[in-house]
Amino acid sequence: MGIPPPDSSTKPSRVLDTVTIRFCGDSGDGMQLSGGEFSRASAFAGNDLRTFPDFPAEIRAPAGTLAGVSGFQIQFSSQPVYTPGDRPDVLVAMNPAALRSNLADLRPGGTLIVNTGAFVAGNLAKAGYLANPIEDGSLDAFVVHGVDISKLTEAALHGSGLSTKEIARSKNMFALGLMLWLYQRPTEPILRHLQQRFAKKPEILAANEKVLLAGHAFGETAELFAGTYVVPPARIAPGRYRNVSGNQALAMGLIAAAKLSGLKGFLGSYPITPASDILHELSRHKNFGFTTFQAEDEIAAVSSAIGAAFGGNLGITTSSGPGIALKQEAINLAVMAELPLLVIDVQRGGPSTGLPTKTEQADLLQVLFGRNGESPLPVIAPATPSECFNAALEAVRIAVRYMTPVILLSDGSLANGQEPWKIPEIADLKPIDAPKRTKAEGFLPYERDNTTLARSWVAPGTPGLEHRIGGLEKDFLTGSVSYDPENHEKMVRVRAEKVRRVAQDYAPLEVEGPPDGRLLVVGWGSTYGAIRAAAAQLRSRGLPVSHVHLRNLNPLPMDLGGILQRFEKVVVPELNLGQLSIILRARYLVDAVGINAVKGKPLQVGDLAARIEEALS
Amino acid sequence: MSQLTRKDFQTNQEIRWCPGCGDYAILASMQKVLPELGIAREKVVFISGIGCSSRFPYYMNTYGFHTIHGRAPAIATGLKLTRPDLQVWVVTGDGDALSIGGNHLIHVLRRNVDVKILLFNNRIYGLTKGQYSPTSEAGKKAKSTPYGSIDAPFDPIRLALGAGASFVARSIDVEAAHLQGVLHRMASHRGAALVEIFQNCNVFNDGAFVTLTEKASKARSQLHLEHGKPLVFEDGKKGIRLNGLEPEIVPVGDGGVPESELLVWDEKAQPALAFLLAGMGPAFPTPIGIFRAEERAVHHELDEALQRRVTETLGDGDLEKLLGTGDTWTVP
Numbered sequence: 008m009g010i011p012p013p014d015s016s017t018k019p020s021r022v023l024d025t026v027t028i029r030f031c032g033d034s035g036d037g038m039q040l041s042g043g044e045f046s047r048a049s050a051f052a053g054n055d056l057r058t059f060p061d062f063p064a065e066i067r068a069p070a071g072t073l074a075g076v077s078g079f080q081i082q083f084s085s086q087p088v089y090t091p092g093d094r095p096d097v098l099v100a101m102n103p104a105a106l107r108s109n110l111a112d113l114r115p116g117g118t119l120i121v122n123t124g125a126f127v128a129g130n131l132a133k134a135g136y137l138a139n140p141i142e143d144g145s146l147d148a149f150v151v152h153g154v155d156i157s158k159l160t161e162a163a164l165h166g167s168g169l170s171t172k173e174i175a176r177s178k179n180m181f182a183l184g185l186m187l188w189l190y191q192r193p194t195e196p197i198l199r200h201l202q203q204r205f206a207k208k209p210e211i212l213a214a215n216e217k218v219l220l221a222g223h224a225f226g227e228t229a230e231l232f233a234g235t236y237v238v239p240p241a242r243i244a245p246g247r248y249r250n251v252s253g254n255q256a257l258a259m260g261l262i263a264a265a266k267l268s269g270l271k272g273f274l275g276s277y278p279i280t281p282a283s284d285i286l287h288e289l290s291r292h293k294n295f296g297f298t299t300f301q302a303e304d305e306i307a308a309v310s311s312a313i314g315a316a317f318g319g320n321l322g323i324t325t326s327s328g329p330g331i332a333l334k335q336e337a338i339n340l341a342v343m344a345e346l347p348l349l350v351i352d353v354q355r356g357g358p359s360t361g362l363p364t365k366t367e368q369a370d371l372l373q374v375l376f377g378r379n380g381e382s383p384l385p386v387i388a389p390a391t392p393s394e395c396f397n398a399a400l401e402a403v404r405i406a407v408r409y410m411t412p413v414i415l416l417s418d419g420s421l422a423n424g425q426e427p428w429k430i431p432e433i434a435d436l437k438p439i440d441a442p443k444r445t446k447a448e449g450f451l452p453y454e455r456d457n458t459t460l461a462r463s464w465v466a467p468g469t470p471g472l473e474h475r476i477g478g479l480e481k482d483f484l485t486g487s488v489s490y491d492p493e494n495h496e497k498m499v500r501v502r503a504e505k506v507r508r509v510a511q512d513y514a515p516l517e518v519e520g521p522p523d524g525r526l527l528v529v530g531w532g533s534t535y536g537a538i539r540a541a542a543a544q545l546r547s548r549g550l551p552v553s554h555v556h557l558r559n560l561n562p563l564p565m566d567l568g569g570i571l572q573r574f575e576k577v578v579v580p581e582l583n584l585g586q587l588s589i590i591l592r593a594r595y596l597v598d599a600v601g602i603n604a605v606k607g608k609p610l611q612v613g614d615l616a617a618r619i620e621e622a623l624s
Numbered sequence: 625m626s627q628l629t630r631k632d633f634q635t636n637q638e639i640r641w642c643p644g645c646g647d648y649a650i651l652a653s654m655q656k657v658l659p660e661l662g663i664a665r666e667k668v669v670f671i672s673g674i675g676c677s678s679r680f681p682y683y684m685n686t687y688g689f690h691t692i693h694g695r696a697p698a699i700a701t702g703l704k705l706t707r708p709d710l711q712v713w714v715v716t717g718d719g720d721a722l723s724i725g726g727n728h729l730i731h732v733l734r735r736n737v738d739v740k741i742l743l744f745n746n747r748i749y750g751l752t753k754g755q756y757s758p759t760s761e762a763g764k765k766a767k768s769t770p771y772g773s774i775d776a777p778f779d780p781i782r783l784a785l786g787a788g789a790s791f792v793a794r795s796i797d798v799e800a801a802h803l804q805g806v807l808h809r810m811a812s813h814r815g816a817a818l819v820e821i822f823q824n825c826n827v828f829n830d831g832a833f834v835t836l837t838e839k840a841s842k843a844r845s846q847l848h849l850e851h852g853k854p855l856v857f858e859d860g861k862k863g864i865r866l867n868g869l870e871p872e873i874v875p876v877g878d879g880g881v882p883e884s885e886l887l888v889w890d891e892k893a894q895p896a897l898a899f900l901l902a903g904m905g906p907a908f909p910t911p912i913g914i915f916r917a918e919e920r921a922v923h924h925e926l927d928e929a930l931q932r933r934v935t936e937t938l939g940d941g942d943l944e945k946l947l948g949t950g951d952t953w954t955v956p
Binding site for chain 1: 637665666674681682684686687688689691699700701703704706707727728927930937938941943944949950954956
């Protein structure tokens with residue numbers, strides 16, 4: 008299947024390089040659907056893209072209020088893009104509350120498309136407007152297109168037999184149709200997807216199609232818009248692509264890991280935002296022999312995964328910060344018992360319940376140091392939504408090779424953000440070696456492999472290898488309970504050394520920009536896109552800015568120390584108050600300077616570039 | 625498989641329970657019963673939590689996992705779901721199962737996970753040296769309650785019945801024959817099976833069950849539940865009769881009521897009956913035996929059936945198809 012041609016338009020069109028659009032409206036307005044479908048169309052148009060859904064924690068806050076505003080931002084381009092964009096060029100606001108809470112982000116001179124039908128006294132009051140902003144001149148800095156989307160949707164569905172409520176819920180399709188027209192996106196993939204999505208509700212499907220096409224036709228016929236915009240296809244490596252979110256990529260990665268290792272996959276999980284989608288996705292694929300278990304709580308979730316791992320299977324648990332806090336004691340059992348286990352932490356704003364639907368990177372120290380005793384374990388952090396797939400494979404590889412729990416740190420923006428993903432060829436995926444010991448002669452439960460220091464994995468049911476393990480300190484070889492002081496120190500040190508050796512398998516770090524010199528930006532996790540774009544922007548202005556991004560946070564890569572020494576200055580942007588900075592300072596005695604933000608949002612490229620530039624001077 | 629013996633299930637570990645602890649008797653009964661089950665030693669797993677009782681796996685020459693406080697049922701659930709071929713025993717105590725692990729206990733029972741739970745109840749915290757437990761009687765004076773506890777105790781039997789357990793029993797550490805009989809029944813039960821074992825902690829709560837175990841008093845204190853048999857005690861001289869919803873003690877035989885008026889025990893009856901019996905109170909003898917044994921769908925079998933059904937509908941999982949799900953496009 009090739010790229011479908013843009014739907015034809017009789018109006019003139021202008022070519023643009025990169026566009027950022029934000030759809031915003033009430034939680035019930037279907038903004039996530041509009042944004043998702045627009046992304047789908049943009050992918051089909053061949054653009055590179057990144058998305059950022061931003062929604063409230065409340066399922067349905069009172070309609071029309073600021074608390075209930077939900078948004079979806081997409082940046083699409085004919086160039087590679089690494090972030091969902093800083094400030095939107097176009098803001099689609101479905102009601103006054105959405106306008107009020109998003110207007111500050113719209114770039115000066117940007118385009119504003121507002122649903123004038125929702126700008127009635129009641130809604131204006133709920134949003135705290137004293138006067139109608141469309142009429143009082145307060146939007147003069149922008150190009151405002153007022154469209155009575157509510158009324159036009161009603162007109163399109165006149166006589167459809169749908170209820171007023173159902174008709175009102177279709178207006179997101181009008182906005183979507185209009186935007187598809189404005190940016191010459193193909194409607195065909197959207198219609199196809201709607202047909203799948205609403206296959207069981209033909210009347211809703213018909214309404215959505217009708218309103219979508221009405222919105223599209225409105226753009227073409229109304230005098231409002233002078234012309235359309237074209238964002239040409241990006242130059243992307245050949246191959247077959249799809250859009251993928253971090254949570255989807257993780258779920259697929261886990262299924263792939265089970266298959267590549269020949270282990271039975273087991274996910275024990277307890278619902279928590281923003282990790283639940285991984286549980287949902289895996290629950291749908293029982294035909295892969297993957298077992299999902301919704302446990303009674305976070306502790307049972309990780310415990311059941313440990314039980315599965317003890318049984319010789321691939322034990323996995325997924326959660327977010329508050330759940331990880333609950334799981335730590337059990338994770339420590341896996342450290343002590345030296346069992347492979349994968350713990351996925353999709354971080355969100357904290358502390359406590361914090362900001363359930365917002366993103367943050369503030370669990371790094373929790374996962375490194377939040378357990379009692381000396382309790383080292385490998386920590387890995389994918390940098391983009393699509394990287395989550397490989398990160399899942401790598402995490403499993405480390406867990407079974409080194410017989411250790413591994414924590415994978417994702418976050419809210421990776422989990423829900425989408426980007427095009429080149430679908431890997433199954434044949435290119437490396438098998439994961441997960442051997443079990445079956446030989447009874449000479450068996451000592453805690454005897455270790457010379458290279459990895461891993462003990463051997465014995466599945467119950469193996470004759471002649473019956474043995475007992477547990478959370479009490481073990482004898483160095485027999486694994487029997489031991490309170491011997493010398494043995495304890497030896498065991499503490501060997502567990503640490505085992506985890507240190509994980510770094511022997513890493514690929515060398517890649518430094519983007521000059522390999523040495525004035526300034527190195529060190530990042531980890533989802534800030535990758537913003538850092539990469541900001542550093543590139545600064546380099547294009549001739550500034551000496553390099554970037555290294557860490558996927559392995561414990562143990563740190565062996566070549567990191569040398570790289571840090573080659574730069575005069577090290578800055579560390581993080582969505583926390585400086586957690587990686589603390590580690591780098593302690594470990595390498597380097598004056599790492601934090602660039603920190605904890606607003607529940609991804610870093611913005613412009614802000615970041617300015618702060619890096621500041622650090623240069 | 626050659627015939628295993630008790631010795632095959634003993635380990636070389638030095639047993640570290642206090643001399644005279646009731647745990648020894650339970651261990652001996654388990655080691656006696658296992659070889660009689662005809663199951664290969666490597667197929668048996670003991671999972672425990674934390675507490676004196678939870679040291680049990682170290683002394684059983686099978687696979688074993690001494691885990692963390694209260695979580696053994698959850699660990700056992702993950703094991704059984706992925707390894708239905710194993711026979712999984714959970715060893716726990718009144719603090720482990722009913723205090724810190726209360727949540728996991730009720731869920732393993734309601735799901736009917738095929739695990740066998742030995743709940744050692746000594747009504748005290750032993751390993752932490754003598755605090756009152758969730759089964760200690762109200763007013764219990766212990767290290768943390770020098771003026772007496774103000775908490776009402778849990779009754780493990782009624783808790784298990786309330787959680788929907790398909791097998792609930794009670795036995796006593798020193799009543800070896802009885803305990804072994806219950807263990808046999810548990811091993812053959814399909815689904816979650818829980819036995820509350822009255823276990824004497826001779827250091828911190830000595831004599832908690834003395835009226836049940838002393839020769840002089842046990843006949844009038846123990847009420848043996850036997851399926852299909854009338855409830856009698858004190859060598860058949862007394863029985864239990866139901867007067868509406870009130871149990872009453874009646875004399876049996878000469879000058880007493882005919883046996884036909886007594887409550888005939890039915891382990892498959894409405895759980896309310898078992899609940900009622902478990903709560904008869906101190907004026908009554910203490911029921912010992914199987915309160916409830918019911919056949920109902922087993923957790924891992926339901927999961928296997930579901931997996932089969934989904935696979936029949938969707939076909940075997942195809943990774944290539946999965947990765948390419950949804951809209952894809954090709955960049956030439």
